[in-house]
Each structure stands twice: as C-alpha cells, then as structure tokens.
Amino acid sequence: MFQRATRCSVRLVERYLPDAYVFVLIFTALAAIAALTIERSSPLELVRYWGTGFWELLGFLMQMLLVLVTGFILAKTPPVKRGLTWLASRCRTPRNAIVMVTLVAMAANWINWGFGLVIGALFAREVARHVRVDYRLLAASAYSGFIVWHGGLSGSIPLTIATDGHFMQDAIGLIPTADTLFAPVNLLIIALLVIAIPLINCAMTPSERDSVLFTPPEDVDAPPLARDASPAERLEHGWLLSVSIGVAGLVYLADHFIGGGLNLNIVNYAFLMLGIVLRRTPARLLAALQEARRRILPGLLRRRVSRAWPR
Structure with missing residues (x-):
C-alpha cells in the first residue's frame, strides 16, 4: 500500500511539478498582484520598485553561491571520498543502503547544504557500486537529506540575521544562532526528522523485481605531474x-x-x-x-x- 502511494506521488510530481525557476516567476507575479491590489501601487511604481530593488540582495546571493561552491569543493576532496567509500563498503542490504544514504546526506546537509547536496549524490553512487538497490530510491534518499539544511549550520536566514550589516538589521537587529539554529525546539525537530525520514525511505524500498538497478562507472583520477613539467x-x-x-x-x-x-x-x-x-x-x-x-x-x-x- 505504501509503495502504491509512492508510485502515485511520483506520477503526480513528474506531471505537475515544474522547474524551480517557474516558481520564481509565479511568486514574482503574485507579489506584483498583491502590490497592485493591496498596496494600490501604480504599474509604473511597481516596475520602479522592482527594478530599483533588483540588486539589493546581490551580496546575499553571492553568499548563497559561495555556500554551494565551497561545499562542492570540500565534498570532492580525497579524504571525504575515502570516507564515503569506506562507509559504502559497510552496506550489506538494500534497506541498509537506503538508511545509510539518508543518514549521511542528512548529516552533510546539516553541516552545509552545498556540501550535503554533493555528498548525498556521491555517496549514493558509491553505495550503488556495492549493493544491488533501486537507484531511483537511492537518489531520492540522498536528496531527502536536504530537509534538515535550513535548521543546520548553513541555514540562510538564521545565519544572515546573525551577520552584522544584514539587509533587515534596522528592523529586527542581530539575532544570534543560539536563538535559532541551536534553540532546543530546532534541535528537537531535527532529531525527530533524523529518526523519521530514514524509516520512511526504508519503507519505500521496492522488491528486487521492481527495482531499477544501476552501477555507476568508476571515477578516473587525474594523471600525475609529468617529469618535464614547467x-x-x-x-x-x-x-x-x-x-x-x-x-x-x-x-x-x-x-x-x-x-x-x-x-x-x-x-x-x-x-x-x-x-x-x-x-x-x-x-x-x-x-x-x-x-x-x-x-x-x-x-x-x-x-x-x-x-x-x-x-
């Protein structure tokens, strides 16, 4: 029954969930409609507000890009790769593999969402080399770890409002991470998710007959420096x-x-x-x-x- 519900959800998402960029356009349009109808702004005023404020979040956008880039760099380092290979070799069954991928992805995303985004994918590939497991669910488990990122060490809003000079400091001041990321209620929610999400993913494990199996190719190391290097x-x-x-x-x-x-x-x-x-x-x-x-x-x-x- 749970797997039937999962297949139905997959079909709905594939058919009706557009790209994230489409959501950007939709929410921009909704904000414009709200400004016109609730704030009674004229269309010209609306365009001026939008054009003037378009670059006010440029610093924040650069910070978000650096979260992703620096997380990517760290995730692809040799020590991290060796650690992932060692963990993957400890997986023995499909359910064990799904739980392990979910937990590793959640831990990595709690540390840094850019790091976790890459770690989850790399670890899923590594596990697929060791265990015969449905690759679709393995990939989904890797990305399900993303659910904890905003309560973790790279949560954009908690870290932004704890950074001196942030764009809303005049309105709300500085709010330390002790009151957001490390608040007991936030830690409790993360703990509950760490328990629940792996169990849910594990429950969706299909039989081997219904599984889509895939063995990723081995990564190719960079060639060593030549003797006649400049x-x-x-x-x-x-x-x-x-x-x-x-x-x-x-x-x-x-x-x-x-x-x-x-x-x-x-x-x-x-x-x-x-x-x-x-x-x-x-x-x-x-x-x-x-x-x-x-x-x-x-x-x-x-x-x-x-x-x-x-x-």
Whole structure:
C-alpha cells in the first residue's frame, strides 16, 4: 500500500511539478498582484520598485553561491571520498543502503547544504557500486537529506540575521544562532526528522523485481605531474604555498571562535579554507572550481527543455 502511494506521488510530481525557476516567476507575479491590489501601487511604481530593488540582495546571493561552491569543493576532496567509500563498503542490504544514504546526506546537509547536496549524490553512487538497490530510491534518499539544511549550520536566514550589516538589521537587529539554529525546539525537530525520514525511505524500498538497478562507472583520477613539467606547472602542483594559506585561515577561524559567533561569512570562510587544505595544491583546487562552474552555474537559471521532447 505504501509503495502504491509512492508510485502515485511520483506520477503526480513528474506531471505537475515544474522547474524551480517557474516558481520564481509565479511568486514574482503574485507579489506584483498583491502590490497592485493591496498596496494600490501604480504599474509604473511597481516596475520602479522592482527594478530599483533588483540588486539589493546581490551580496546575499553571492553568499548563497559561495555556500554551494565551497561545499562542492570540500565534498570532492580525497579524504571525504575515502570516507564515503569506506562507509559504502559497510552496506550489506538494500534497506541498509537506503538508511545509510539518508543518514549521511542528512548529516552533510546539516553541516552545509552545498556540501550535503554533493555528498548525498556521491555517496549514493558509491553505495550503488556495492549493493544491488533501486537507484531511483537511492537518489531520492540522498536528496531527502536536504530537509534538515535550513535548521543546520548553513541555514540562510538564521545565519544572515546573525551577520552584522544584514539587509533587515534596522528592523529586527542581530539575532544570534543560539536563538535559532541551536534553540532546543530546532534541535528537537531535527532529531525527530533524523529518526523519521530514514524509516520512511526504508519503507519505500521496492522488491528486487521492481527495482531499477544501476552501477555507476568508476571515477578516473587525474594523471600525475609529468617529469618535464614547467616551473609554472610545478608551482600549480606544489602543496606548500596553498596549504600554508589554508592553515593560516584555519588559525584565524580558531581565533574567531574563541570569542566570536557563527554567521554566513564564517561558514563560507571555513569551508573554503578546509577545501584549500584538503585539496592541497592550487591545481586540484582550480580543477574543483572548474567542475563546480560546469555543474552549478548552469543550474542557477535553467529550464529543463528536455521535458519538452517526446519520450
């Protein structure tokens, strides 16, 4: 019965849920209608408000982009990959795999939603190499971990209102994360979700006959530095300068946390410095940035045109 309800939900979502960009357009239109009917603004005033305020959140948007990019960089580091491979090797059954993927994704998303977004996908791929499990549910379990992100360490609103100079400071002031992210009620909700979501995902596990199985190809490592590499290439592949900068950044973080609090800038800074240290060389860091650019930037404003093609 539960699986029948799941299949029905999948069909509804596939048929009626548009791309996120469509929701942006819909909510923009709703806000415009509300301004015209409730606030009695004229159409010209409305356009002026919209055009003038279009870039006021540019700093916030850059912070959100950095959350995603720095999380991506850290998630693709060799130590993290080794940890995911080790965890995946401990999965024995499909249900065990679903629960493990869900828990790992939730933990990663609680730390940083950009980190969790990538970790969930990478771990699902790694688990699929070890266990015969429905790949659709495995992917869904990876993304279900996203449900805790806003109550975690990269929650955009709690961190923004804890950052000095945020765009609503005149109205609400600064609100520390102790009153939001680390409030008992928030921690209780997260604990309940950590218990409930893996059980729900596990209950949706189909039989092997109904499962869609897929074994992802193995990742290809980058080739080593050639013996006849130029001085510039040796600098790019040297670790001393890059790691020194990263360690200096981590020292600053330690000093900050002695008397300072958590905010969005500190979270991004921490992930960037950790990424620099764990990536070790400038070449590896830049390769991760290039991959992040290819995978992330097209998704910031996209339209899934493939859905218009006949199936």
